[in-house]
Amino acid sequence: MKEQEKYETIKKLVETNGNKKRAALKLGCTQRHINRMIKGYVDEGKDFFVHGNKGRKPKHTLNDETKKLILNLYNTKYYDANFEHYSELLEEYEGIKISPSAVRSILMAEQILSPMAHRSTKKRIKKQLLKQKNNTSSKKEIEKIEDKILEIEDAHPRRPRCANFGELIQMDASLHEWFGGINTQLHIAIDDATGAIVGAYFDLQETLNGYYNVLSQILKIYGIPYMFFTDRRTVFEYKQKKSPSIEEDTFTQFGYACKQLGIVIKTSSVPQAKGRVERIFKTLQSRLILELRLNGITTIEQANIFLNSYIKKYNAKFALSINNIKSVFEKQPDDEKINLTLAILSSRKIDNGHCIKYENKYFRLLDPNGNPVYYYKGTSGMVIKAFNKELYFCVGETVYALEEIPSHERKSKNFDFDTPEEKPKKRYIPPMSHPWKQASFEKFMNKQAHRKELTA
Template identity: 70%
Template sequence: MNEQKKYEVIKRLVDTNGNKKRAAIELSCTIRHINRMIQGYMKEGKEYFSHGNKGRKPVNAFSENFYRKIVDLYLTKYWDANFTHYSELLAKHEGIIASSSTVETILKAENIISPRARRSTRKNLKKKLEVLKEQATSQKEIIRIEENILDLEDAHPRRPRCSNFGEMLQMDASIHLWFGSEKTQLHIAVDDSTGMIVGAFFDTQETLKGYYNILHQILINHGIPYMFFTDRRTVFEYKQKKSPSVEEDTFTQFSYACNQLGIEIRTSSVPQAKGRVERMFQTLQSRLPLELRLAGITTIEQANEFLNSYVKEFNAMFALPVNDINSVFEKQPDNEKINLTLAILTDRKIDNGHSIRFENKYYKLLDPNSCPVYYHKGTSCMVIRAFDGQLFSCVGEKVYSLEEIPKHEVKSKNFDFSKTETKPIKRYIPPMSHPWKKASFDAFLRKQAHRQENVA
């Protein structure tokens, strides 16, 4: 109850000898309490209605030093963390225990808002700062206020989650200054049902390598998902190339691998349709760069190694429990099938030296007994680079391993004499039951609408 109102009602009651029942109704109290307040007013006057703790500092209040430390640490060391993350980091790295609400109260008093603040919060702060700017008396204060005025950001709409774990994985890449001084692309896949990050990989650009590494993590750790939901950006980039080749067609290469595993791919050009992964990137952009910086990460190799442990901690904190949700992941393939399925397929022709040129190097075809195999010039073939980097070639219905032809002989037949004869290496060549048949891949290419439009 307002102290001023109590004072006015009791003062009027005493001055006019009014009705105590009416005063009790107005103040929502008993007549006995009205009598108590009358006695207090008669003895102490207006001071009686002031609370005894008014003006006193609470015993559990934070000290000024604590207050300044919270603000200074945020501005100098943890400026890119949201308030919840900041409170966690204070406990983890600084030994300071403060709830997220306490941190928020302290920082908002300094006109500091979270990087994850809602648009309405940003808008209200902007109005407040503009008013303070008009009332500012010094140029220094005006400059400080202008630095705090923030631009507004759009929000993403929500939609219901899928009912099963593995039913739909939203996949995308985001370019950001994640670590170091150069921007990199973080590829991730997020399960729509649980919000769990099931795959994450850094690369310099949005590449097939990045998406293959994500799929490799998913297949190893979970199994075969039902569907991927991604955007059409890779298709658009393919169309913009003047002379696009098959190996540059990220979408077709990835689609073909998914087709062999029975994974459906759905695409959309609207970012809001992939709200789950878009919001995940917002969260990661506010948390991950700070964690990488504190861990001293400067290279992509270090960053990808760091992701292994970070993703587990992140999922434990934010993802829904998998045990409570039905899983539709199919049994994971064996490592050999995964390695051979996540391959890059490239069309080539045999040259007049009975070899294949691939990435500015020449290769010869070898059978399982390491014996060279020769085909006529112009024979169509397909070069297959497996996930682990092994090279194979498919000619018609047969698969061969590839061996690089060195520019110079390692040993001279005329001057270098070998004491022991080297036995030919028994080479592993995948069986033709694997879907590497050139006819099968060519048939898949003909079904890709974006390639047909490009050809036309």
């Protein structure tokens, strides 16, 4: 339009022998430049006003082959990446350095939307696709357009971040086909103040084990946080009426562990209330799935090992710096305290064989010297399954080790004469300073039951 305006102004000036000063003022140039344009118009006509680079591609423009390659790679290999992540992957794996905006231009030209596209973008593209659908009569083309039309997702409401690092940790799990063609639950803990992932663990279901592993990571790396913010489902739900045993009451188990550490648990039944962790799952479903696939991850064990390095990479890119944010994490407990606190507690009674039955197996009680201990039938106690799966039994103020009783003797006293008699082995038994006192655990259970009655 600028070229056209110059051409029409100079043409009128020459034909009417008009005022050069007025023409210079109109075009925003000097009178000397007006004289140059008059000479150019006389010599070349309209062609003089056409810019020399018109129709010529800039030097840094991607060629058609590269554009086609980028489009094909996205459709076949990186199809679930958002545009910014895709530009990073192209540089890392394909040696193609290209900006996210350039990637966006190439893919949007084919009406390919990012998994992280804004609602306004989705609405605009959907409107264009519906218009194309109405203007075409080809059934095949209509089917393609219908496949591209995306549903609009609701956004979570924004709220201010917490002031301190470790003040509020949002926890949740997401069931998805993360790797290997199977659905698994990714348990996540995210700090509200910084947006950093402070713990992550894969499991087949949303389990107490999954959240215990996440909590273990937080305790070992950062320390004891002030508060957890969770939903009211599964692991954080109060005991159900038909629950057959206390070890299945996962809210009580997790809640009791947090009580011993001094961690407050806040719950909400509204997913939008914990939008920070809900948004991060959307980001991870766009990025982590692709990273797992590119690294050949097919099992839960491999995925959990990969998470250790991926969390550092994710936090370095997305989490806010904690340099100017005060940390309210308390000092990290030692490994032994973590192992003993993240335990599953179960009430049991000693049978007439001086044993207890746990997980369909029979166990006998041993003292620190490895000698068996005997109690009357019906004596109640508490089985403690530590985080490392070791088993103990607490009776009153005394803790004993548990030894499984095999269904058959390993060696015969009558035929294996050359085998020396085994002496009792000393067993490590934790001191009674742990939080396993049966009275305090039962008091906590009664409090949870009363709380459930009030909310029912």
